[in-house]
Amino acid sequence: MLISNNLIQAINEQVGREFGAAMQYVNIASYFTAENMLMFGKLFFEQAAEENAHAMKLVRYVLDAGGTIGVPAIPAARADFKSPEDAVGAALQWEEDVTRQINNLMDIAVKEKDYIAQEFLGWFVNEQLEEVSKMSTILSVIQRSNGNLLLAEQYVQSTLADIETVEGGAK
Ligand SMILES: [Fe+2]
Numbered sequence: 563m564l565i566s567n568n569l570i571q572a573i574n575e576q577v578g579r580e581f582g583a584a585m586q587y588v589n590i591a592s593y594f595t596a597e598n599m600l601m602f603g604k605l606f607f608e609q610a611a612e613e614n615a616h617a618m619k620l621v622r623y624v625l626d627a628g629g630t631i632g633v634p635a636i637p638a639a640r641a642d643f644k645s646p647e648d649a650v651g652a653a654l655q656w657e658e659d660v661t662r663q664i665n666n667l668m669d670i671a672v673k674e675k676d677y678i679a680q681e682f683l684g685w686f687v688n689e690q691l692e693e694v695s696k697m698s699t700i701l702s703v704i705q706r707s708n709g710n711l712l713l714a715e716q717y718v719q720s721t722l723a724d725i726e727t728v729e730g731g732a733k
Pocket residue numbers: 580583612613616660
């Protein structure tokens with residue numbers, strides 16, 4: 563086995579949190595879609611799919627390294643958003659929490675001199691930079707739109723799509 567029981571346990575918990583993130587983003591996407599902010603809805607449904615992929619990436623790693631998986635109970639995601647700012651603020655806070663969780667996993671891998679895990683987790687460390695930066699950009703766009711949410715929608719549609727093109731659509 564190429565992974566410690568400690569790290570298996572910690573990654574299993576992270577699998578639950580990534581699925582939890584997927585559910586959180588489905589709720590946020592649904593909130594925006596119900597508010598007829600369809601570009602934000604689309605963006606967050608895509609985000610939900612990404613979180614699902616993150617969970618599965620962790621599952622695959624544990625199995626490849628010879629460990630076992632038992633997805634933990636996942637607390638209900640928030641659905642009571644009071645405003646677009648509230649919804650995106652929740653997403654940003656979530657991503658900041660996840661960044662700390664990923665750093666904790668990396669701490670375990672470093673402490674255990676598990677170089678394979680460090681290499682694997684490096685992808686998640688970089689991913690969090692992208693996720694936090696994306697959510698804080700969206701939050702500031704909503705704040706600066708000064709209540710003109712159609713303008714914020716237009717920004718998301720044009721600018722974020724352009725940025726993804728520049729990045730080659732890398733996820
Ligand atoms: Fe994630």
